[in-house]
Amino acid sequence: MSEDTRFGLNRQVRLLGPLPLDSGTSLAPVEYAYETYGTLNADASNAILICHALTGDQYVASTHPITGKPGWWERMVGPGKPVDTDRHFVICANVIGSCLGSSGPATINPATDEPWGMDFPVLTIADMVRAQAMLLDHLGIERLHAVIGGSMGGMQAVSWAALYPERVRSAVIIASAARHSAQNIAFHEVGRQAIMADPRWRGGAYYADDDPPSSGLAVARMAAHITYLSEEGLTEKFGRRLQDRDAKSFGFDADFQVESYLRHQGISFVDRFDANSYLYITRAMDYFDLAEAHSGVLANAFRGSKTRFCLISFDSDWLYPTSESRTMVHALNAAGAEVSFMELSSPFGHDSFLLKNPEMNRIVDGFLKAGEGR
Numbered sequence: 001m002s003e004d005t006r007f008g009l010n011r012q013v014r015l016l017g018p019l020p021l022d023s024g025t026s027l028a029p030v031e032y033a034y035e036t037y038g039t040l041n042a043d044a045s046n047a048i049l050i051c052h053a054l055t056g057d058q059y060v061a062s063t064h065p066i067t068g069k070p071g072w073w074e075r076m077v078g079p080g081k082p083v084d085t086d087r088h089f090v091i092c093a094n095v096i097g098s099c100l101g102s103s104g105p106a107t108i109n110p111a112t113d114e115p116w117g118m119d120f121p122v123l124t125i126a127d128m129v130r131a132q133a134m135l136l137d138h139l140g141i142e143r144l145h146a147v148i149g150g151s152m153g154g155m156q157a158v159s160w161a162a163l164y165p166e167r168v169r170s171a172v173i174i175a176s177a178a179r180h181s182a183q184n185i186a187f188h189e190v191g192r193q194a195i196m197a198d199p200r201w202r203g204g205a206y207y208a209d210d211d212p213p214s215s216g217l218a219v220a221r222m223a224a225h226i227t228y229l230s231e232e233g234l235t236e237k238f239g240r241r242l243q244d245r246d247a248k249s250f251g252f253d254a255d256f257q258v259e260s261y262l263r264h265q266g267i268s269f270v271d272r273f274d275a276n277s278y279l280y281i282t283r284a285m286d287y288f289d290l291a292e293a294h295s296g297v298l299a300n301a302f303r304g305s306k307t308r309f310c311l312i313s314f315d316s317d318w319l320y321p322t323s324e325s326r327t328m329v330h331a332l333n334a335a336g337a338e339v340s341f342m343e344l345s346s347p348f349g350h351d352s353f354l355l356k357n358p359e360m361n362r363i364v365d366g367f368l369k370a371g372e373g374r
Contacts, residue, residue, distance in 0.1 A: 006139055007036045007089075009062050012101055015134050019096075022124040022287075029110070032135050033101025034058050034093035037077065038085035040141070047141045048083055048368075049132065050092040051149030051156035054224075054281055055273055057100040060092040061085070066272045075356060082365035087372075088145065093135055095128045095156075097280040103131075105276035106207060117276060118204035123284045125152070129159045133167070143167050146368060150174035150353035151320065152281070155288050158328065161309070162290060162301040170308040170371045172364055175317055175353045177324035178298055178331070179289035184319065187227055188282040191220030195275045204276050217275040218266030225265045230316040230349030234258060291331075298331035305332075309339040310367040312360060314352040316345075340367065 006013070010033075017028035035058045040047060050060050050073065061077040063070060077083040077090055094102040097120070105120040112119075136144070147168050149157040154176025161171045195201055198216030206212050238258040242248070245255065254260040294300035309332055313325040322343045332339040344359050346352035353360065 004040075007040065009035045010065075011035060013135070013138060015138060017134070019127070019131055019134060021121055021127045023122050025121050027096070027103060027121060027127075027131075029103075030096065030131055030134060031101065031103040031107055032093055032096075032131070034091060034135065035060070035062060036092075036139075037061055037090040038088055040089040040139075044089075044141050045143070045145060046087065047089045047091060047136075047139075047144050049136070049144050049147045049160070050077065050083070050090060051132075051147065051153035051160075052092065052095065053149075053151035053153050054285065055221075055269070055278075056153065057098070058092045058094045059100075060090070064272070067268075072354060076361065076364065082361045082368065083148065084365075084368075088368075091136070091139065091141075093132060095281070096131045097123045097128070097277060097284060099274035099277040104274070105204065105280060106274045115207040117207065120276070120280065123280060125155045125159050125284055125288045126163060128284065129156055129163055132156070132160075133164060136167075144169065146170040146172060146371065148172040148174075148364070149176070151176055151350065152285055154320075155285065155290075158290060161305060161307045165302075165305045165307055168307045170310070170367070172310045172312070172367060173325075173328065174312045174360070175314055175320050175350055177320045178291065178301075178328050180286050181324075184227075185286045187223060188286055190223050192279050192282060194219040194223070195279060198275075201275065204279075206275075212270070213275045214270040217270050217273065217278060218263075220275075220278060221269040221273075222262045222266040225262060227319045228349060228351045230318065230347060232316060232347045233349055236347060237261075298327065299334035302332055302335035302337050305335060305337045307337065308367075308371055309337055310363065311339065311341045312353070312363060313341075313343045314346045314349070315343055316347055317350045317352065319350040 015030045017030045018026040059071050060073045061071040079086045094100040096103045105116050109116045147157045147160045154173040157171050157173050195216035198213035201213040241257045243257045243260040291298040311325045313322040329341045
């Protein structure tokens with residue numbers, strides 16, 4: 001199976017679909033960019049799906065082709081690591097709506113032979129999960145050993161367990177929530193308005209001129225990046241220290257290190273991400289409310305589920321605080337599902353799930369190994 005051309009790095013597939021969407025329309029064909037690691041066993045029972053966050057991608061454990069940086073979760077995925085590619089077959093796909101090869105605003109609309117732009121259909125997290133199910137069908141995987149995700153990836157993971165309980169043995173949901181809060185929607189709206197206020201956005205029709213709304217996207221990234229950190233972490237890393245100067249400039253340059261850091265984050269982001277994709281994916285997250293389709297009762301999403309759940313939160317995460325994970329745990333308990341939960345201590349806020357954290361690694365490793373004998 002290791003020689004199967006469906007498997008490996010930098011894979012691309014066009015699935016004919018159509019993919020029904022929550023908006024009432026459909027998408028066809030569905031382009032998918034993905035990577036796989038490890039070897040699928042004979043009965044296809046060792047597959048693990050990794051779901052990425054808002055600005056993540058399929059390069060979970062390989063070098064990013066644009067930035068040249070290591071995969072965004074190389075600490076977690078690889079030989080001998082918690083998601084052990086010596087034991088498991090790991091899939092990570094770029095979500096639809098994104099810009100690293102999967103169907104999204106920057107891909108070609110077959111009806112016009114031009115980039116979709118804002119004619120691309122509005123998506124939901126459930127739409128992303130249904131598209132992933134199509135991809136797994138293409139790969140010949142009927143049931144996942146586990147689905148794992150942090151942040152928006154956690155939203156996908158918990159949605160997998162609700163939409164396809166028979167296809168998911170275990171779900172690991174890290175630093176996430178079962179719905180987007182009003183505060184989170186508010187931060188996303190600031191980012192979207194920054195993009196749309198950039199004159200170069202031009203209603204999303206900027207592809208032909210190769211002149212994207214970089215300024216607006218950079219500001220959106222700066223605002224969002226603040227939410228990924230904690231006050232403690234920012235103070236420890238930057239405090240009120242000045243940037244390459246001994247005194248305040250009494251101007252509007254980046255006097256403080258934290259200002260320079262945020263500007264760098266914004267500028268570097270626009271080299272690897274599409275502004276329209278940012279609009280679409282943040283909107284999908286804002287629409288996310290898993291209880292909504294179940295009469296407003298979250299526990300109803302998991303009634304009769306045989307999936308094992310592991311939830312992890314971080315005490316300094318104010319974007320998806322521990323209370324959000326507890327809400328999911330209570331709903332899972334009410335539904336009679338098997339669930340374990342741990343709040344970890346970290347000064348690094350929401351981004352803690354992406355950083356070095358031996359305790360998180362130990363929990364995920366133990367949870368996955370405990371499920372292998374079942």
